[in-house]
Amino acid sequence: MDRRKFLGAGAAVSAGFAVAGPMGLLSWSPRAHAANLSVSLAARRGNVAMIDGTNAFMFSFSHTSGMSFPGTTLVCQEGDSITINLSNTLNTRVALKIGGTNIRETVSARSSRAFTFTAPAAGSYLYYDDQNNGVNRIMGLHGALVVMPSGIKNRSFSNGPAFVRQYKWLLGNVDPAWGEIVRTQGDNAVTQINPDSFQPRYFTINGNAYDNTHEYNTEIMGHYNEAALVRLLNAGGMVHSPHFHGNHVEIVSVNHQHFASNRKKKDVVSMFPLDVRDVIVPFSPPPDAWPPVSANRIQHFPMHCHAEMSQTAGGGLYPHGMHAPMVMGMAPPSESDLNQSVANLP
Numbered sequence: 001m002d003r004r005k006f007l008g009a010g011a012a013v014s015a016g017f018a019v020a021g022p023m024g025l026l027s028w029s030p031r032a033h034a035a036n037l038s039v040s041l042a043a044r045r046g047n048v049a050m051i052d053g054t055n056a057f058m059f060s061f062s063h064t065s066g067m068s069f070p071g072t073t074l075v076c077q078e079g080d081s082i083t084i085n086l087s088n089t090l091n092t093r094v095a096l097k098i099g100g101t102n103i104r105e106t107v108s109a110r111s112s113r114a115f116t117f118t119a120p121a122a123g124s125y126l127y128y129d130d131q132n133n134g135v136n137r138i139m140g141l142h143g144a145l146v147v148m149p150s151g152i153k154n155r156s157f158s159n160g161p162a163f164v165r166q167y168k169w170l171l172g173n174v175d176p177a178w179g180e181i182v183r184t185q186g187d188n189a190v191t192q193i194n195p196d197s198f199q200p201r202y203f204t205i206n207g208n209a210y211d212n213t214h215e216y217n218t219e220i221m222g223h224y225n226e227a228a229l230v231r232l233l234n235a236g237g238m239v240h241s242p243h244f245h246g247n248h249v250e251i252v253s254v255n256h257q258h259f260a261s262n263r264k265k266k267d268v269v270s271m272f273p274l275d276v277r278d279v280i281v282p283f284s285p286p287p288d289a290w291p292p293v294s295a296n297r298i299q300h301f302p303m304h305c306h307a308e309m310s311q312t313a314g315g316g317l318y319p320h321g322m323h324a325p326m327v328m329g330m331a332p333p334s335e336s337d338l339n340q341s342v343a344n345l346p
């Protein structure tokens with residue numbers, strides 16, 4: 001489909017809201033010793049409201065009685081012992097794999113089990129259902145696991161760069177046609193969906209499309225030179241290319257490989273499906289801006305994905321896609337959930 005047809009394909013009204021992904025935090029505080037932590041998650045099905053009001057039928061890993069898109073964010077410290085009590089309410093088997101590790105567990109349809117593992121090395125991880133060539137994951141069975149370094153609250157690994165704030169941007173895609181197959185034929189129909197039939201119509205960050213990304217877990221804010229760590233995780237089924245305006249970002253980690261020095265500076269960060277990249281947005285006054293940016297001027301910049309269709313919703317509604325605001329020159333009115341878990345520490 002050419003660009004004009006694609007952008008013209010949508011015909012819905014730009015209204016409604018997206019369900020925010022509640023960042024239920026498992027537990028974390030910087031400590032000298034590992035701890036035993038546990039969380040109860042349920043694999044669920046249900047409607048998730050898209051930016052244009054469409055109800056997409058999805059799956060999720062949720063720590064509440066409702067849907068969570070994306071799944072509950074888990075935060076811990078390296079070496080912790082994590083127990084997940086996973087209740088599978090679906091009529092199909094689910095798997096929970098932690099990307100980049102050998103940790104993988106399955107739970108049969110309509111049953112529950114608990115499993116325990118040791119938190120991997122400090123970094124950002126996708127946890128997801130790896131069955132059916134990615135279909136289960138894209139249908140919503142994914143979330144983020146953030147592992148902090150032992151006893152450190154302002155770095156993502158022990159000799160990494162310091163930050164003032166941290167955020168998580170979990171990228172997702174929604175194809176409502178897949179949801180309708182499951183809604184009408186039952187949960188286990190997910191095993192019959194051909195991954196090549198994927199036609200995403202919604203492109204989200206933390207479950208939200210622009211302009212619902214003006215929310216405290218996604219809109220990144222700070223005074224000048226207050227660096228922000230952004231943990232980028234691609235749970236979707238397509239390549240994304242987040243482009244940061246205003247500042248080049250420093251690539252801190254790529255798929256759990258950490259760079260303590262000689263970090264590359266990029267304005268576009270390519271993200272294949274399942275990629276995880278941590279970047280630092282330095283919040284430096286942009287050197288080339290005119291009029292010049294001074295420390296007492298509030299400046300707005302976008303981050304948007306350069307995969308063009310990702311800037312739309314419902315097949316053409318621009319700019320209601322993968323686009324997040326960045327505001328330099330002021331502190332956020334409320335700190336992100338991920339940052340609060342740091343700021344409130346003793």
Ligand SMILES: [Cu+2]
Binds near residue numbers: 244304306
């Ligand atoms: Cu751009």
